[in-house]
Amino acid sequence: MSSTAKITVTVDGDQYIDTVEARTLLVHYLRETIGKVGTVIGCDTSNCGSCTVLMSTADEPARSVKSCSVLAVQADGATVTTVEGLAAPDGSLHPVQRAFHEMHGLQCGYCTPGMIMSAIDLLRENPDPTDEEIRDGLSGNLCRCTGYQNIVRAVRAAAGEEVAP
Amino acid sequence: MTATDEREVGAARRRKEDARLITGRTRWTDNLTVPGLLHMAILRSPFASARIVSVDTSAALSRPNVVAAFSGADVADVQGSLPCAWPVTEDIVHPDRPPLAVDVIRHHGEAVAVVVARDRASAMDALEAIEVDYEPLTPVLDLEEALAEGSTLVHPDKGTNLSYTWVFDSAAAGTGADVGAVDAEVVLERRYVQQRLIPAFMEPRSVIVDPGAGDYTIWSSTQIPHILRVFYALLTGTPEHKIRVIAPDVGGGFGGKLHVTPEELITFMAARRIGRPVKYTETRSETMLAGHHGRDMIQDVRLTARRDGTVTGISVKLIANMGAYLGLVGPGTPILGAFMYNGIYKFAAYRFECTGVFTNTTLTDPYRGAGRPEATYLIERVMDELAVELGLDPIEVRRRNWIKKEEFPFTTVAGLVYDSGDYDAATDKALALLGYDELRKEQELRRASGDPVQLGIGTSTYTEMCGLAPSRILGALRYAAGGWETASVRVLPTGKVEVVTGVSPHGQGHETAWSQIVADELGVAFDDVEVLHGDTRTSHKGLDTYGSRSLAVGGIALVEACRKVRDKARTVAAHMLECSPDDLEFTGGAFRVRGTPDAAKTVADAAFAVFAAHDLPDGIEPTLDADATFDPETFSFPHGTHLCAVEVDTQTGHVAIRKYVAVDDVGKVINPTIVEGQVHGGVAQGIAQALHEEAVYDESGTLVTGSFVEYTPPAAADLPDIVTDRTETPATTHPLGVKGVGEAGTIASTPAVVNAIVDALRPYGVRDVPMPCTPERVWRAIRAVGTETEGGRS
Structure with a gap:
């Protein structure tokens, strides 16, 4: 019933070639087509940021995007990093992941994948943010458990470390 | 009993739970799939109060990938009424609450009909093909107007909008004086309004019902897998032992997942009618509209x-x-x-x-x-x-x-x-x-x-x-269930420990805190404890997590179970050390002979001894495992x-x-x-x-x-x-x-x-x-x- 398109997209280092409906959102493609369920959906109005991933194209460096606000076809040719692609092949954690663990920056953990991806982008743009800059920078990501205080601590702890994805 | 060394309790341990949550290796209900899984979408009422004149799902059935579509009228004979477990007074007005509305809509967002399809998008697309003829009615919204004489009624058959009046008076209860008979040099009268809130947990609710051959496996994003199983049995007529409820990773609750939901029952009905597993995951808008406030x-x-x-x-x-x-x-x-x-x-x-x-x-x-x-x-x-x-x-x-x-x-x-x-x-x-x-x-x-x-x-x-809560008090308050909690401690042959708890965490860190308690009680390493929860097959009993009860009730059950294990291990250790159990003290994580601290056996030593069971004291069961159930006073x-x-x-x-x-x-x-x-x-x-x-x-x-x-x-x-x-x-x-x-x-x-x-x-x-x-x-x-x-x- 809908038009379809063939896309080629690299996710967490692996290349995928799929035919998708034109209307398919990137987050649905990630979760339902290629099984990257580490990226989750928390709302339907692009407010919560739970689905945040990093996306880069030939023209654009890696930036955080809410994958509910990107069509899968827009990711054609792009490179996407999800929370599942952050740890090194030997399993060692990304500094931001480690900081969230060390600083108790999560409770239920549902917002955490998106929060971590946003934090990585925040630190890429501003490697040494103040607490206020961290709070402002994460204002597109909602957390209901932590009150954000330990998330801010986690991002501050990760600042200065190597945070490139 | 010798005091346990406290090495873990009080320590700022980093959480065990985090490993899967920060790497995306989580099992949220919506992440799960089973062979042959179908997807359900729900049509909800745009009106707060309306009569349902007719619902026609036939056009939806002809949409691509659609497997089934049904309305409240189609299941009216089998769907029953959702439970209220706390009828606080004898004469409480307690109206029926069908999972799918049949004749009448009583709030915006009430479920009217469903579509089940091979994929989620097809199910949602087909909702638009369902034709519903509503006759809108005037809603009752204001609390005081609802109580006024002549008010429109939410449930006309009940003749009133008043459900109950519950009174406590210290003079009548004998716990204090009469409020009218005390000094009143100053009198203050105030009115405060507690606005309506929405729990807004981050993970929208989701449920999968997998009908086997007369048995059901159910995954749900719930705080209360045990209570849910009881109600599934009572409401669907399925024998309790043929129902397995699993609360996998659950993304917050705050009371909002302390519920037996219409959606859980509707998904069950869909799976039973079709004979295939069905998943329903709500959108955030549905959470806000139809999850409780x-x-x-x-x-x-x-x-x-x-x-x-x-x-x-x-x-x-x-x-x-x-x-x-x-x-x-x-x-x-x-x-x-x-x-x-x-x-x-x-x-x-x-x-x-x-x-x-x-x-x-x-x-x-x-x-x-x-x-x-x-x-x-x-x-x-x-x-x-x-x-x-x-x-x-x-x-x-x-x-x-x-x-x-x-x-x-x-x-x-x-x-x-x-x-x-x-x-x-x-x-x-x-x-x-x-x-x-x-x-x-x-x-x-x-x-x-x-x-x-x-x-x-x-x-x-x-x-x-x-x-x-104390079960006797809950009973006196007309609550249908008790308030006890339970724990099982299982010591494996190699000395590792599995703990089964009846509470059901969804962000609170119980796996970590419970491991700390067990580590101290049994002298095992923090990392050698595995905490199992939220699956009625491994944890058959429990009253789940709400009301800040998990540690204050479930934690006590855990301690008591650990102490039973330690007592059994003490008997075995004494036999191994050829001494009386009374000669042993439990210190530094091991049973030691008083005065001869080098003569020591650990719980792990005792665990292997009971596993082999070659040489145990007479009359001893070859296990260290123990259960405890704690009902607070x-x-x-x-x-x-x-x-x-x-x-x-x-x-x-x-x-x-x-x-x-x-x-x-x-x-x-x-x-x-x-x-x-x-x-x-x-x-x-x-x-x-x-x-x-x-x-x-x-x-x-x-x-x-x-x-x-x-x-x-x-x-x-x-x-x-x-x-x-x-x-x-x-x-x-x-x-x-x-x-x-x-x-x-x-x-x-x-x-x-x-x-x-x-x-x-x-x-x-x-x-x-x-x-x-x-x-x-x-x-x-x-x-x-x-x-x-x-x-x-x-």
Whole structure:
């Protein structure tokens, strides 16, 4: 019933070639087509940021995007990093992941994948943010458990470390 | 019994749970799939009140990939009625609540029909092909109008919108005097409104029902897998032992997943009709619309006192909005607060009356704190009013009334026995951390200079009842279930330990805290403990997680099970060491012969010995495993003092929290990092009620805050850092000394914030700002008083 398109997209280092409906959102493609369920959906109005991933194209460096606000076809040719692609092949954690663990920056953990991806982008743009800059920078990501205080601590702890994805 | 070395309890252990949560290797229900899985979507009513003339699903059936479509009428004979487990009075009006509406719509978002398809998008697409003919009716929305004579009725067959009236009177109960017969040199009468809130857990609810050959496996994003299994059995006629309920990773709850939902039953019916597994995952908009709401009550209080500040009595009248139906524990939620309106104080007389009312709105049920935030808000707000009336400092008026350390155990006017507490210590610590005296001086200066930005300080000296709950008391309150909790400890042949707990965590860190307790009790390594929960096949019994009960009840069961294991291991170790069990002490993680500490056996040694079972004492069962079930004799009573300093811009109405101090006494602490995190998050939700959140219906009964665009949980930039500290007065009623912490922050913080705002605006004659205290409301509150004074009009 809908038009379809063939896309080629690299996710967490692996290349995928799929035919998708034109209307398919990137987050649905990630979760339902290629099984990257580490990226989750928390709302339907692009407010919560739970689905945040990093996306880069030939023209654009890696930036955080809410994958509910990107069509899968827009990711054609792009490179996407999800929370599942952050740890090194030997399993060692990304500094931001480690900081969230060390600083108790999560409770239920549902917002955490998106929060971590946003934090990585925040630190890429501003490697040494103040607490206020961290709070402002994460204002597109909602957390209901932590009150954000330990998330801010986690991002501050990760600042200065190597945070490139 | 020899005391256990405490190496883990009290340590700021990093959480075991995090490993999967920070790497995306989580098992949220919506992440799961099973072979042949179908997907369901639900058509919901756009009206708050309507008659369903007809529903035609035939066109939906012809849509691509659609497998089934049905409406309430199609399942009317089999769907039954959703449960209310807490009918608080004998004569409560308790209407049927069909999972799918059949004839009548009673709230916006009520489920009308479903489509089941091979994929989620096809199911959602086909909803538009369902034809429903509604005859809209006039909704009942206002609480007081709903009670007025001649009101339109939500359930006309019941003849009333009044569900129940529940009364506690200290004179009748013998716990205090008559509120009409105490000194009343000062009388304060106030009305407060607890706005309607939405729990807004981050993971939308999701359920999978997989029908096997007469047995069902169900995954659900629920706080209550055990209770859910019982109700699945009762409601569907499926034998309980043929039902397995699994709560996998669950993304928050805050009471919002303490429910047996229409969606869980509808998904079950779909799977049973089709004979294939069916998944339903709600959208956020559906969560907001159809997941239960919280709070929503009008509170009228009459407080009597002497001029020296001694409060003599308090009368509270609530009108509580049940919504369109009774939720699982909805009627009981305000009653949980009934024992808390006297707070930490020694009042002579107390009367409480709660009237539950039906309206054409989403039903209300527990939201973090459930009755206790409302109680604490009222008493802490009105204590500030008394301070102003008498010209006393708000701290001083509280001190003159609260229970002193040496007076514990203390039987309150509500009939509860508070076992322990030290309100002076917590308050003194909080005052010092805030810099109370300096801020009062600054406040005076700002008032004197007419600074457009005024400073206010708010106090909340709270307590709460945790550890739900003594089963006998629940029975006396007409709750259908008990309040015990259970744990099983299984020692594997290699000395590793599996713990099965009946509580069901969804963010609280139980896997970590339980491991710390077991490590100390059995002398095993933290990493050698695996905590199993939330699957009725491994954990057949339990009463799940809510009401700050998991550690205060489930933790005690765990300790008792561990001690049974240790006793068995002691017997085996003594046999191995060729001594009497009485010669052994358990220290440094091992049984050691007194005077010969090198002669030692660990629990792991005993575990292998019983596994081999070659050489055991006569009459010994070859196992160390043990179960324990703990039913508390009483509640536990965390307390604390929260202080909030706000700056209010009187020209714009904007409120900025300048400093927030939380000193909590939650008894003994297993993991201070987790406790601090619970306080942070709890305070954030209480601040959200004070400043940010409100579920709003328009005059047609349409929920106009149906997404995160309009219903706005605070983001990081909206919240301050919380200064936390603790005092530690252990609970005396059980061996662990813990009291519970999950709800404390939410209970304490809302009145601290609003008291601060009102304190800032006292010079303007303001004595209340309705919640949430948005800039507009603060600005209007200032203006309203000004108009009244200057123009002589109300």
